[in-house]
Amino acid sequence: MTDDRAHDGVRTKTVHWNDPMATAELSRSLSGRDFLTKWMHGDLPGAPICELMGFRLAEVAEGEVAFTCTPDESVYNPIGMVHGGLACTVLDSAAGCAVHSTLPAGFGYSSIEIKVSFLRPIQAYDGDIVARGWVTKPGKRVSFAEADLRDAHGMVLATASSSCLIVPV
Template identity: 30%
Template structure:
C-alpha cells in the first residue's frame, strides 16, 4: 500500500486481495480512508469482530432538524454504516456487498452532544445474502435511542 490512505472509491477493489474484515481493520488503522459520510456525520468505527462491529458518534447542532432535535437521517446513517460494516466483516475475499433494504426505528429523541454507541450484529450470512440488526444506545447510560435491520446482497467482484 502507498503512504496515502486509499479513497473510498478504491476500497471495493481491495476486496479482491483481502476479506472484508481485513479491510475494516485497515480502515481502523488509517491505511484505507473511511467513507466521507463518517466525517460529515461525526461517527467512527470503534470495534471490529467477525459478524459484529460498533461505531461511536455524537450528533452536533448541524445534524439537527429545524426544531432542534437530531434529524432521523443521522440515526439512519449511523445504523446503515454499522449494519453494513457488520456484513462486510463476514464477506470473503473476492466478494463485496450492497444494501438491499434497511429500516430504522427511533425509540426516543437524542439530545445533541450525547455520545452514542451503535452496535450491529450479523444474524445470517449465506452465499448471496446477509441479514443484520443493530441498536443505538447512550454511551454513558445505555439508554436505547434506535434500532435497525438490514438485508444485504453479497456478490462476486
C-alpha cells in the same frame, strides 16, 4: 472536520475525505474483516459518509462491528434535535459492516432493505452514541443483520434490521 461556532449564529463545517474509489480498489484483495480492521486502525481511509456525518468505526469482530458518533448541531432537524437520518445512516453502516466482516476477499455488500425504529430523541453534545451491528443470518447471496443505537448511558435510542445483497467486487 471542524465545527466553527460564530458569535452571529452562523456556523460552518469543513469536511475532508479521501478518494473512495482508491480505497475500494484496495479493498478487493482483503477479506471484509481485514479491510474493516485496517480502516479502524487508520491504515486505510474510511468512508466519506463517516467524515460527513461525524462517525467512526470503533470495533470489528467476525460478524459484529461498532461505530461511535458525537452528534453536533449540523445534523439537527428544524425542531432542534438530531435528524433521524443520522441514526438511520449509522445503523445502516453498523449492520452492513457487520455483514462485510464475514465476507471473503473479492466480495462486498449492498443494503437492499432496512427497517429502523426510532425510540428516543437524540440531542447534540450529549456525549457519544454507539451503533452496534451483528449478523443474524449469513448467506451466500443475501445476509441479514440487526443493529442498535445507544447513548452514553446504554439507553437504546433506535434499532434496525437489515438485508444485504452479497456482490462480487
